[in-house]
Amino acid sequence: MKTRFAHSSLHPNRGLLFVALLLVAAWAMAQDATSVKPKLNTGAEIYQAACVACHGPDGKGMPDTTVGFQKPKTFPDFTQCSQTTPELDKDWKATVRDGGAGRGLSRIMPAFGDALNSKQRDQVVQYLRGFCTDKIWPRGEFNLPLPQFTEKAFPENEVIITSRVNAQGTPGVTNDIISENTFGARNQLEIDAPIDFSRSAPGLWHGGVGDATIGLKRVVFANLRTGSILSGFGGIIVPSGSTTHGLGTGTTQFETFAAFAQLLPRESFVQLQAGTDQPIDTLKAPRSLFWRSAFGKTFRQSNGVGRMWTPMMEVVANKDFLPQTTPDWDIVPQFQVTLSQRQHVRVNIGTRIPVTNTSNRPIQVVFYVLWDWFDGSLLKGWK
Numbered sequence: 001m002k003t004r005f006a007h008s009s010l011h012p013n014r015g016l017l018f019v020a021l022l023l024v025a026a027w028a029m030a031q032d033a034t035s036v037k038p039k040l041n042t043g044a045e046i047y048q049a050a051c052v053a054c055h056g057p058d059g060k061g062m063p064d065t066t067v068g069f070q071k072p073k074t075f076p077d078f079t080q081c082s083q084t085t086p087e088l089d090k091d092w093k094a095t096v097r098d099g100g101a102g103r104g105l106s107r108i109m110p111a112f113g114d115a116l117n118s119k120q121r122d123q124v125v126q127y128l129r130g131f132c133t134d135k136i137w138p139r140g141e142f143n144l145p146l147p148q149f150t151e152k153a154f155p156e157n158e159v160i161i162t163s164r165v166n167a168q169g170t171p172g173v174t175n176d177i178i179s180e181n182t183f184g185a186r187n188q189l190e191i192d193a194p195i196d197f198s199r200s201a202p203g204l205w206h207g208g209v210g211d212a213t214i215g216l217k218r219v220v221f222a223n224l225r226t227g228s229i230l231s232g233f234g235g236i237i238v239p240s241g242s243t244t245h246g247l248g249t250g251t252t253q254f255e256t257f258a259a260f261a262q263l264l265p266r267e268s269f270v271q272l273q274a275g276t277d278q279p280i281d282t283l284k285a286p287r288s289l290f291w292r293s294a295f296g297k298t299f300r301q302s303n304g305v306g307r308m309w310t311p312m313m314e315v316v317a318n319k320d321f322l323p324q325t326t327p328d329w330d331i332v333p334q335f336q337v338t339l340s341q342r343q344h345v346r347v348n349i350g351t352r353i354p355v356t357n358t359s360n361r362p363i364q365v366v367f368y369v370l371w372d373w374f375d376g377s378l379l380k381g382w383k
């Protein structure tokens with residue numbers, strides 16, 4: 001969820017709501033002199049009556065000289081799909097009800113409260129959506145909470161630091177620093193640099209860079225009506241890790257996967273990922289197949305605007321193409337919680353519990369911290 005925290009130089013002014021409502025009434029009377037009841041039956045009518053004075057007939061915003069205030073930097077241009085598609089319908093609907101103040105935005109954006117009912121708020125939000133005509137942009141509704149192992153289908157601008165710590169057996173820690181950057185409407189470049197530590201003998205730790213991955217993810221389709229999104233990924237795993245210390249395989253591998261997500265009612269969801277790693281030298285690393293799934297549901301505090309909690313259950317499987325190997329299956333109960341008020345810094349903590357081949361695979365504590373830098377710098381948006 002993206003929330004901006006711009007503050008306008010003007011003082012909070014409830015009077016503006018009054019002015020906006022007067023405009024509604026004035027417009028209604030101008031439309032139909034015999035009736036004072038505004039016609040607010042369609043999104044277009046509501047927009048014309050209540051929004052156009054500030055947001056303009058084209059959705060780009062009226063000039064400052066016309067509106068009589070200096071528009072905040074974050075004032076939306078509804079025709080800019082790159083700005084508007086990350087925003088959720090439900091957040092916009094809340095802004096229309098509670099005004100800018102309700103979400104830490106400029107107070108000039110009035111709170112329409114009950115002046116518009118829920119259906120009318122839906123209608124006007126759908127009308128706003130019409131200003132972005134390039135339907136190629138996947139909608140922010142698909143930006144689901146990230147599970148520990150299952151990759152998201154949605155293209156992201158994030159930095160994630162993950163940590164997996166052995167809770168039993170040989171001590172070991174694997175970390176990944178993952179950087180994801182979108183470009184264009186549907187693409188994301190991803191770089192994953194692992195940094196691993198393992199104890200080969202008591203008191204003897206080895207640490208270093210593992211095999212790094214660089215790859216490209218692209219949305220194949222995203223349809224908000226059916227609530228489904230599908231992406232494909234192609235990447236290269238380079239042999240950057242030392243083989244003598246067990247940090248790398250020593251061979252280049254090609255990774256491909258498909259990632260799919262289905263939105264379900266009441267902010268629950270399923271995310272699926274299936275793919276394969278194909279090494280150039282199969283004597284150094286086996287060909288493998290992986291399959292991951294996560295089911296979860298988000299709960300929001302403070303009537304839907306507060307901290308987000310997302311418990312998830314993941315099931316992950318890996319199958320190496322070696323003689324006499326059976327797939328590794330794990331379950332990973334976990335939850336993600338947002339730390340910053342802007343929801344752009346989040347942590348997830350869980351336990352990876354091997355279900356098959358448990359003798360050489362320890363239970364692990366798995367953790368990540370995530371920063372969605374598109375929503376602002378790390379230190380902004382905390383209160």
Ligand code: HEC
Binds near residue numbers: 006020071092105
């Ligand atoms: C008095 C001027 C004014 C009126 C009238 C007005 N708005 Fe706004 N609106 C603003 C301002 C200013 C912002 C920018 C807030 C910010 O970014 O800090 C804004 C922002 C928004 C946003 C973006 C919120 C976000 O999350 O980025 C939406 C959506 C919106 N308005 C919808 C509406 C709708 C729908 C109406 C009519 C029902 C309406 N506005 C009427 C001034 C107005």
